[in-house]
Amino acid sequence: MSFKSLQLNFSSLSRWVTTLVIIWLLGSVGLGWLVNSFLILIGLLLLAPVLAFVGFQWWLQRNLVQNSCPICRYEFAGLNRTQLQCPSCGELLKVDGGRFNRLTPPGTIDVQAVEVSTQPVED
Numbered sequence: 408m409s410f411k412s413l414q415l416n417f418s419s420l421s422r423w424v425t426t427l428v429i430i431w432l433l434g435s436v437g438l439g440w441l442v443n444s445f446l447i448l449i450g451l452l453l454l455a456p457v458l459a460f461v462g463f464q465w466w467l468q469r470n471l472v473q474n475s476c477p478i479c480r481y482e483f484a485g486l487n488r489t490q491l492q493c494p495s496c497g498e499l500l501k502v503d504g505g506r507f508n509r510l511t512p513p514g515t516i517d518v519q520a521v522e523v524s525t526q527p528v529e530d
Contacts, residue, residue: 477500
């Protein structure tokens, strides 16, 4: 047995001993907090997409408005408190209070025509 082979065996043995000593020291300090932190992190990473999906669905149910255009009566959907354009007639609309309203420039008076029945007047 030569000195070099004995030195080689001690070097590989010293790596294992060093690794075991480090593991023993870390175990004696208490790594429960590290394991718990790791498990909590994994749990949050698995739970976060599910919570985000449920939260997005809840937000969408509260803010998605399906109504008809006040000009052409085309029915479509839009987000609450936004401005959009009717896909059928191109009218600019504002979604407010669950309804589509015309978006008119300031100073514009919007009127609705009312049909009145006429009766002949006799003198």
